[in-house]
Amino acid sequence: xxxxxxxxxxxxxxxxxxxxxxxxxxxxxxxxxxxxxxxxxxxxxxxxxxxxxxxxxxxxxxxxxxxxxxxxxxxxxxxxxxxxxxxxxxxxxxxxxxxxxxxxxxxxxxxxxxxxxxxxxxxxxxxxxxxxxxxxxxxxxxxxxxxxxxxxxxxxxxxxxxxxxxxxxxxxxxxxxxxxxxxxxxxxxxxxxxxxxxxxxxxxxxxxxxxxxxxxxxxxxxxxxxxxxxxxxxxxxxxxxxxxxxxxxxxxxxxxxxxxxxxxxxxxxxxxxxxxxxxxxxxxxxxxxxxxxxxxxxxxxxxxxxxxxxxxxxxxxxxxxxxxxxxxxxxxxxxxxxxxxxxxxxxxxxxxxxxxxxxxxxxxxxxxxxxxxxxxxxxxxxxxxxxxxxxxxxxxxx
Amino acid sequence: xxxxxxxxxxxxxxxxxxxxxxxxxxxxxxxxxxxxxxxxxxxxxxxxxxxxxxxxxxxxxxxxxxxxxxxxxxxxxxxxxxxxxxxxxxxxxxxxxxxxxxxxxxxxxxxxxxxxxxxxxxxxxxxxxxxxxxxxxxxxxxxxxxxxxxxxxxxxxxxxxxxxxxxxxxxxxxxxxxx
Numbered sequence: 001x002x003x004x005x006x007x008x009x010x011x012x013x014x015x016x017x018x019x020x021x022x023x024x025x026x027x028x029x030x031x032x033x034x035x036x037x038x039x040x041x042x043x044x045x046x047x048x049x050x051x052x053x054x055x056x057x058x059x060x061x062x063x064x065x066x067x068x069x070x071x072x073x074x075x076x077x078x079x080x081x082x083x084x085x086x087x088x089x090x091x092x093x094x095x096x097x098x099x100x101x102x103x104x105x106x107x108x109x110x111x112x113x114x115x116x117x118x119x120x121x122x123x124x125x126x127x128x129x130x131x132x133x134x135x136x137x138x139x140x141x142x143x144x145x146x147x148x149x150x151x152x153x154x155x156x157x158x159x160x161x162x163x164x165x166x167x168x169x170x171x172x173x174x175x176x177x178x179x180x181x182x183x184x185x186x187x188x189x190x191x192x193x194x195x196x197x198x199x200x201x202x203x204x205x206x207x208x209x210x211x212x213x214x215x216x217x218x219x220x221x222x223x224x225x226x227x228x229x230x231x232x233x234x235x236x237x238x239x240x241x242x243x244x245x246x247x248x249x250x251x252x253x254x255x256x257x258x259x260x261x262x263x264x265x266x267x268x269x270x271x272x273x274x275x276x277x278x279x280x281x282x283x284x285x286x287x288x289x290x291x292x293x294x295x296x297x298x299x300x301x302x303x304x305x306x307x308x309x310x311x312x313x314x315x316x317x318x319x320x321x322x323x324x325x326x327x328x329x330x331x332x333x334x335x336x337x338x339x340x341x342x343x344x345x346x347x348x349x350x351x352x353x354x355x356x357x358x359x360x361x362x363x364x365x366x367x368x369x370x371x372x373x374x375x376x377x378x379x380x381x382x383x384x385x386x387x388x389x390x391x392x393x394x395x396x397x398x
Numbered sequence: 399x400x401x402x403x404x405x406x407x408x409x410x411x412x413x414x415x416x417x418x419x420x421x422x423x424x425x426x427x428x429x430x431x432x433x434x435x436x437x438x439x440x441x442x443x444x445x446x447x448x449x450x451x452x453x454x455x456x457x458x459x460x461x462x463x464x465x466x467x468x469x470x471x472x473x474x475x476x477x478x479x480x481x482x483x484x485x486x487x488x489x490x491x492x493x494x495x496x497x498x499x500x501x502x503x504x505x506x507x508x509x510x511x512x513x514x515x516x517x518x519x520x521x522x523x524x525x526x527x528x529x530x531x532x533x534x535x536x537x538x539x540x541x542x543x544x545x546x547x548x549x550x551x552x553x554x555x556x557x558x559x560x561x562x563x564x565x566x567x568x569x570x571x572x573x574x575x576x577x
Contacts, residue, residue: 007513127518166521210511262511372529373522378510383550 006213008260012150013176016249020180021053024096024138025060027176031136033094035065037087039107040098045069047186049142053098066090068110075102076157077121077165080109087114094136097174098183101146101281104139108154108172111137121156121165130169140178143187144247145195145282147202147255149177179252181245185238189347190283192234192247197286197343199251200227200336201266204289206257208296208306209264209379219257225313226250228339235346264380265371266292269389272370277358279350287350290337291396297329299382304329311335354398364393406503410494417497422464424500425457427570429466429477434569435534436475439562445530446470449485455527456484459496460516486519486527502539502547506531537562 015023028036044050057063068083083106087095092114097107112124115134124130139149154167187195203223206216230246237243269292270284297304308328312320314335323331343349353359359367368389371377377384412420435442449470458465469478490496495514498504506528509515517524536544536552537559544551554562 005512005514127516210507211513373525375521375525377525378507378528383548 004213006211006215006261008213008215009152009170010150010173010256010260011170012173012256014150014179014252015176016179016252017245018181020178021056021140021182022060024053024140024176024178025057025062028062028094028096028136028138031094031175033136034062035090035092036062036094036096036136036138037066037068037090037092038064038096038098039071039083039103039110040067040069041071041073041103042069044099044103044142047142049183049186050098052180052182053096053140064096065092071099071103071106073102074157075106075109076159077109078159080106080113080121080156081119083107083110084113084119094138096138096140098140098142100141100143101148104141104146104148105154105156107137107139108167109156111135111172112167121167122158125165125167127168129167130171132171134171137174138176138178139174140180140183141248141251142183143191143195144184144244144251145198147199147251147258149174149179150252150255151259153259177252179245179248181241181248184244184248185241187238189235189238190349192238193231193343193347193349194280194282194286195251196227196231196234196247196282197289197340197349198282199223199247199254200231200339201285201289202254202258202263203227203250204293204307204310204336205263205266205376206254206261207310208293208303208381209262210381211261211379212306213261216257216261219253220261221310221313223250223254223257224310226253228314228335231339232342235343262379263376264292265296265377265382265384265389265392267376268371268374268380268384269367269393271374271376272367273353273359276363276367276370277356277360279356279358283349283356286340286343287352287356288392288396290333290340291392293329293333293336294395295388295392296380296382297333303381307332352398353393353396361397364390364397368393405501406498409497409501409503412497414493417493418464421459421493421496421500425459425464425466425496428457428500429468430570430573431534431538431566432468432530433475433477434566434573435530435537436473438565438569439533439537441533442530443473445526445533446473446475448526449523453486453523454478454480454482454484456487457489458487459490459493464496484519486523487517488524488527489516489518490514491516502543505547505549507549534566537566 066086068086095107095111097104111134141149152170152173155164157164203220207220226246227250230243233243266288273279273284274281297307311328311332344351350356371389454469456467467478468475499509535547
């Protein structure tokens with residue numbers, strides 16, 4: 001009997017490619033908005049990334065009703081409340097987030113407050129607390145990695161209670177994700193590499209973990225192929241707009257894949273390392289990915305086969321065809337390892353935990369324990385206990 | 399035909415009343431087993447220490463049961479009759495999903511990955527609760543069945559496993575007769 005069952009959901013309209021920003025005024029009007037609020041951070045403004053969007057709006061006879069550009073790297077309920085206050089004071093009617101993960105999560109939180117009313121996010125924390133659509137919400141990512149523009153979750157710190165509030169709801173999904181190559185062209189080499197490895201990890205975990213399914217597989221494979229082909233081009237020619245666009249698209253495709261089939265041990269360990277040692281998330285993902293794949297390939301036959309299948313998008317048809325089936329998982333992992341090593345040579349992306357300079361070997365037991373409480377572990381194809389998590393961290397150490 | 403397919407066919411053939419009765423029975427058993435294992439097993443007790451005092455947990459079939467509900471009291475689980483929102487809830491989306499999981503046709507991790515369940519509450523608490531459920535099942539079930547129900551059933555020493563299981567079943571039975 002066929003026991004397959006899966007769910008797949010992605011209602012986000014994707015505006016992608018040349019002059020994508022110029023479509024924003026039309027799409028906002030279509031949703032009844034005429035006074036959108038721009039949410040961003042100072043770094044995005046300094047990099048000059050807002051100019052083409054503001055010009056696109058002005059040429060489309062629209063202007064931002066308010067600009068909130070005080071989003072810090074780690075947002076909080078206080079920042080969200082300030083953002084929502086400005087929205088209400090200026091009578092805005094939509095939110096356009098321009099930036100990375102923190103800006104996007106802040107915007108999702110602010111959208112809850114301005115749509116549902118009130119000053120506190122706490123009643124809306126958890127899964128399924130939101131029951132109706134929020135205000136129109138557009139996301140313009142300025143990195144090519146997080147995939148937050150197509151995910152239904154947000155995490156916002158509550159400094160008063162010392163906790164991180166998780167929010168999960170289909171109503172948090174943006175109405176539109178805008179992928180314009182102009183928005184990622186100034187991303188420096190280290191961040192380009194780290195965020196692309198984040199996208200690659202999303203795709204690889206989506207394809208190899210327990211909730212993989214036929215639809216998310218298609219997105220994941222497409223994302224792996226785009227990262228493998230275009231990341232080396234962008235690293236060699238950072239101004240190549242076409243390759244930049246392909247990387248941005250890869251991140252979105254990977255985001256759609258993992259928001260439907262979830263991630264696994266790489267993310268569980270990475271979240272723990274990020275929380276305790278503050279290693280850049282994308283750098284952490286790229287560093288851990290080969291070690292975790294080796295562990296999972298050893299522990300689960302179906303996962304091993306899935307890893308082997310990724311040799312095709314990673315290295316192309318010729319390499320795939322001349323590699324024996326049993327050797328493909330090892331070859332796929334070696335390919336990811338080679339990519340990681342090239343990035344280390346090009347921009348100093350760490351290959352081991354020791355190379356990050358932020359993780360102490362004595363912290364590994366604590367990190368292994370912390371990882372056990374990460375939800376991503378539920379989707380890892382191989383059962384992970386404390387000893388397993390510690391063994392992977394030890395191998396990734398040096 | 400593999401054993402799991404036979405069980406699947408048998409569970410699938412039950413009418414709705416019989417399925418509800420089976421799920422209610424298994425839910426009641428799981429609730430009692432969790433109360434019992436929180437007294438008999440050191441690993442479970444260590445996990446429970448990680449929950450805040452007053453923590454309560456509910457497992458139920460949507461929309462209106464069957465269900466069981468527990469709370470943490472003095473480092474152990476006790477039955478809970480409160481009607482407030484639980485700290486952590488694991489909810490089956492349909493009676494038939496619960497029947498498949500509780501008859502070990504579909505293992506809990508697969509049911510989670512296949513969206514048969516909704517988890518409402520703190521993710522770290524959910525992972526801790528999952529470890530407790532895994533531990534309880536690995537003690538209660540013969541290894542062959544535990545291997546179907548869990549991602550990885552620990553290979554407990556035969557004699558030790560038998561003693562732990564006997565203690566646990568005795569404690570569950572005492573709880574049942576005490577009601």
